[in-house]
Amino acid sequence: MESANLVGFGAVFLVAVALAARVLAAGTVSLAKGFFYTDALSALVVLLTASVALVCATYSIGYLRDDQQSGALGDDASGEQIAQLRMYYTLTPLFVFSMLFMAVANNLGVMWAAMEITTLVSVFLVTFYGKVTSLEAAWKYAIIGGVGLSMALFGTLVAYYAGRGLTGSAALSGLNWSVLAQHAAQLDKTSMRLAFVLVLMGYGTKAGLAPMHTWKPDAYSEAPVPSAAILSSALLNCALYCLIRFYILTSRCLGAEYPGRLLLLFGLLSMGVSVPFVLVQKNFRRLLAYSTIDHAGIMAIALGLGGALGNLGLMLHMTFHTIAKSLLFLSAGNVSQHFRTDLFSKIKGGVMRAMPLTGIVLFMAMLAIIGMPPFSLFQSEFLIVRAAIDSGHIFTGVLFILFGTGVFAGALVHVGGMILGPSGDTEMAGRRPWRDGSLLALASALVVIGFWVPAPLLELVRQAARVVSGQ
């Protein structure tokens, strides 16, 4: 199963790269009579998803083996373990597949359906360990996600209604992005207003924008680490992807003002909400979850600010955040597996001593995620704040900085306190090729990308930004 997974994800990754190349060459790619439609934006999302999936697949091999030994998967005799593993290795590809499908689907309804499937699948990944808490987390995730997605569906539907004049209602193409995007200007204004609100709240729930964010800390802290990493980086991108699609429609129909203001509202709210929880957090995987909420807010703000700068910042941030956050989750996973706890109070410090590589990587990733140069997230956040101030949203910019500093302080105090210091009596960690390998790969990517973004990737990002700003 392991090897099958690995090979599969490797293949998917290659396909994704090929797709990105095609898109860079051709601009847009569409297949199956326009059922599949890919522009730079979807190509970027696909690429990021595929790469995260590959790394996590590599990591999860070592991770699950460790779980097997430690008996976290139930006893081997009664075949529980093998059942668990089978479940994991079936669900994860399904999960990733539905995300990729979502990204390349042309039809907004199909996009929605794929999104729903990601939820249903990931619910089972959250219940993976079958603990009391994981069930609770799964329940909250399922219910809130379900509500959110039904709102999104409602929105999609209203959007369809808004476009009914232009296209045959029965025809499949009525919900096709490629069609709607062309006639965006003629869409029915009032319906689009309603549609955007519903969609924003719906996909915002998946993206974890406050106040729909409440399921996130629970799900992330209960899911197995690789799944949590995918959830927090790739799935976030996908949810934002859906939002962006509708944002484009709405802004072309109503002008950027209306959706922009709503997005800024939710974005600032999410950033603000995440601050106190980071400051007084006791559990480091929940802390990471709140940081993801924070970053969802940041990207929503970037989208809301719009403009060339804002959109470029958004796409760069999406890319950088995917790398840094998945690295952060994976290294944190090492820690929680080694120390058998997620609580700061249990880990007095000394991670750097007990597990040097993980400690350093975790510290790097944490610094990157809280926007410390030379790591690249600073660049995108710089762009976003610049976009805010250039477009006269001084207040937004100031709040952005303020909340950013709050998260910085909290994360630094907690995670720093966990990593540094004397290691006490915890035993040194052994060598873990699978996990260390994937960590090192991601970490080097994180460092390199801070100084040098490969030209094709940068070009892809720029084109994606252009898709959003609509030139």
Added chain:
Amino acid sequence: MTHVLDLQFGDRIVTLMAALVLVLQIAMVTQRWIVIHIRIFAAQSFFLAMIAATIAWFNHAPHLYVAAALTLAVKVVLVPLLFERLVKRMEIHEEIEPIVNGPLSVVIAGGLTLVGYVVAESFYRPDEPGLGHNALAVAVSLFLIGFFTMINRRKALTQVLALLSLENGLFLAAISLTYGMPMIVELGIFFDVLVAAMVLGILVYRIRETFESVDVSRLRRLRG
């Protein structure tokens, strides 16, 4: 048999049934027995199917028959059966105490209906012929009331039911606004609803297993 082709007539019928659906939804808000709750849901779904069929008949939108049939199959037969079995399996038919008491919740439901109309009002276009425009109002109200029921319930199963009734609202909106979505999308959506119902059912069952109850208000370990 002329009036059978009369849009006016069709509109009346649709509106009437929509009203019935709404009433059932409010009834669900106050309902205290799970089994009956399920049955009400079934009935509601049945009327939805009927609405779909009517619209299909009067607007000559054949694919809505499919939608109607699917609704019948999934929401009137399959899901209720599934849930009733679940209820039997877990022998939970004891009363469920809502967070907001009955009368007040009915009042709230009424208020939400009002909101529904306020929202739908901006969509009302007398110039356009066609039926069930005020069905949108009902749809939004269904959605909101279903949502409210989810907040109001403590039992996992009833939350699921509320979620499904909320999706009924969506369905109503779909058929009345746009005479249904593109076929493939509809299929996808029905499939999703089915899967969602099953997933949630399984979750409810496992929660029952681990917590010895399905009281979600006890699921409060994860905080902060």
Added chain:
Amino acid sequence: MMERLIENAAQLFLLLALAPLVTGVIRTLKARLQTRRGPGILQPYRDLGKLFGKGMVIPETASWIFAATPWVVFFSTVLAGLMIPMVAAEAPLGLFGGVLAVIYLLGLSRFFLALSGMDSGSSFGGLGSSREMTISALAEPAMMLAIFTVAIGAGSTSLTEIAGAAIGQHWRFLAPAQMFAFAALGLVLIAETGRIPVDNPATHLELTMIHEAMILEYSGPYLALIEWAASIKQLVLMTLLINCFWPFGLQPTWFGFGALQGIGWLLAKLLLLSCAIVLLETVNAKMRLFRVPELLAVAFTLGSLALVSTFLF
């Protein structure tokens, strides 16, 4: 160039010769005022001579700082002395520095004196150093304010300039600003030279002494150097005071008959100032150490009054 050397030599001689005399005069006057006979005006010379003749005891615990200090103190005081106008308005070493340099050179000597006080390791030395540094630190702002007032009047910190600016106008010192500044500087002078009511140069009473406590371990030639430097410092500060505020009889140059006249004026003014000091010392008792800040606060207030009044009038 040659003139410069002569000027310097002359003023150097004057400093070295005059300083003990001033001390002697003050002591005698004081004694007379207290109806004692007193040791006689020339006693300080005798003391110095005797001390230079004696051997000395170096504490075992002391380091080279102890040996270096007397020289640093002596030289920096003398250098400061060469930077002020005594007889001629032109300070012989005016080029090397103005009033700021004078203050900081005295600061240098104080710094090393305090170090040597701590060097021997006896608790008196530490006590003296601590008090000396505290008091001088508190005296500093008042002194600087007064100096600024004068310097602003002259538009320069060069003492030559200051004295030169004062020369023409004999009654300028009646201006309120000048008066306040004079009073402030006078108080500072008392604090700096360790006179009653701040310190008692005559006492070796353990708990009250300040300056004496610092040099308690010194003996023989080193003690002589320090004592001499102390009296030179006193002379320097007094001259600074009088020549900045009443430059009567300051000569344009050191040469010719005028010089004698200038010296005469200088002596007269010093005598006057000494009388004032003696009076002050006799009518006052020594203050407790923690009353001294109040005195210096008064000085500071006077200094700022001086400033404000240059601003007003």
Added chain:
Amino acid sequence: MIAELFLSGIIVWLTGAMASLVLWRQPATARRVGCGAALAGSLLVLMGSAAAIFSGRCTEINLPFGNPVFSWAIRMDPLSAFFNVTLAALAAAVSLYSFGYLRPMEGRRNLGAFGFFFNLLLLSLALVFSASNAFFFLVVWEVMALTAYCLISFEHDEKEARSAGVLFLIMSHAGTGLLLIAFLVLSSASGSLEFSSFHLLASRLSPLQQGSVFLLFLFGFGVKAGLVPVHIWLPKAHPVAPSNVSALMSGIVIKAGIYGMARVFFDFYGPPPLWMGTLVLGLGVASALLGVLYALMEHDLKCLLAWHSIENIGIILMGFGAAMMFRSLGYANLAALALIAALYHTFNHAMFKGLLFLGAGSVVQATHTRNMERMGGLVRHMPVTALCFLVGAVAISGLPPLNGFVSEWLTYQALLAGFGTTHSLTRLMFPIAGSLLALTAALAAACFVKAFAIPFLALPRSEEAADAQEVSFPMRAGMVVLVLGCVALGLGATWFVRVFDPITQQALGVRASSALVMARGWALSPGATHGGTISTAGIALFFLLAGAAFALPLAMRWRRRSVSGPAWDCGLPGLTADNEYTATAFSKPLRMIFSALYRPRREIQAEYEVSPYYPSAIRFESEIEPTFEKHLYDPVRQWIMAVANRMKGIQAGSINLYLAYIFITLILLLLFGVRA
């Protein structure tokens, strides 16, 4: 040529960092490589930037890395070059010192990592001083903070090292936030991030923007510089770092804040409104006075030095403030004088504070304690260290003829000249500031009498002090280099002021040095027509001649007549260390006089056996109140934490509640969001 030297220095640092990181398994090699690279790089950068100053031109270099979205470019104008010279001069000495200082750490600490961060710190500093656009500046600025943090928390087994590091990084990041906003406001006005496009730009903004941008910059840079009231991290962070790092931190890292202010106040701003200069002058006075007053109460040698950094930053800011006021009043020459005073003091402080921290490092290494009360008598065992420390002490106390005196004298002259420049009440600021500067200097002298006498003189107060050994050769060499620096800057003042001509030319359009130098380079004058003069060289010459002519021969003669005996011990059986005056006792009078500020708390516990007249043991402890923490920072922090804790109720775990959030939001948006 300039570019090549500078870049090669940068590259040497970079490779040194990487190499020592790779070699971390062989401590000795890592140490040699790390320090060697640091030294070589410093020398190269020193040459390059010195050449840049004298060329007076502006060198532009585009760095090869970076991505197309942002440009990573270097622009070295005289101001940058000056700060780079300061950096390189200090860094050379410190790296020389580190050869010896790090050796005992071999095997106990990861010297590879140390070399990595040490070189990176130097690298980022050099780039901070010469970044050509706001983005690159902020990046290297934060990298500098980050590496500094890693070096502060290098010995992260000690709790205080960790907490101090975190405090430093958080405060500096908050400061960076202010800078970010300020820079972006400028860039939105100019449409570009290039510093060259900001030239005189700030003065064209609306008064409100101008003022707020100014305040943002002032406090954003002030955090790094240790400006009161945002200084609280400094006395915590500098002492816990390894001493060679402390030397860099106090010597040059806080100067990054000064550089930023200089860049903003004299490049981005034209003649600023008067209140800005007044504010800077006032804050300078406050920093200087509070810095020295708190320094006096410290018994931890390195804390004491750290507080003095705040004091000296204050003195530098006085110069800046005066210069800004002169600018707004239209006196270019006086502005040049004040600016020269400030920058001169910047360089001086780098020299003597670096020297003092290196000295303190040697002492701490020899005695294994930072507490002065446990030292004493070190002058015998460590003569070289003692002499170096004494020179540093004299220099920082502003006593002639060393460099501290020169820059303070220039500051006095500037302040004195200020009185005549205006007729408004503000002119009283100048003499008041001057007199407070005098107070500061005098208190500093008092403080350094303590700081030298207690550790180095009299009897050792502990075993460690008693058998301390002189430090290794490289350490002594490093200190001696800085001693020479202090002396040269003191005696060569009239030569050194010429260095500032390109800077004042660039900032204020005047070349002041010709007016400042008098008497064929022997004397320095404030440039006014009959300002006073000063000749440190002359003073030094006088001391030399007099010493040679009288002191030496006479001392020889008297030595024959001198015997050595015990010091007066009041008749007690022999003088012991217990009889000595302690640091606490030394600063007691000031503690009582300024008790309104210190709020001292003292506690005396005595145990008696027979009668209350014969205590068998007495325990005395006295501490002063950290005013700013207690009244400014703690309340804010506690408030934030209280709010945060209350907000945890949001995530109370009830799914009904969570759904309610979404529901209410939805209703609100439907009612108010949708309907146009």
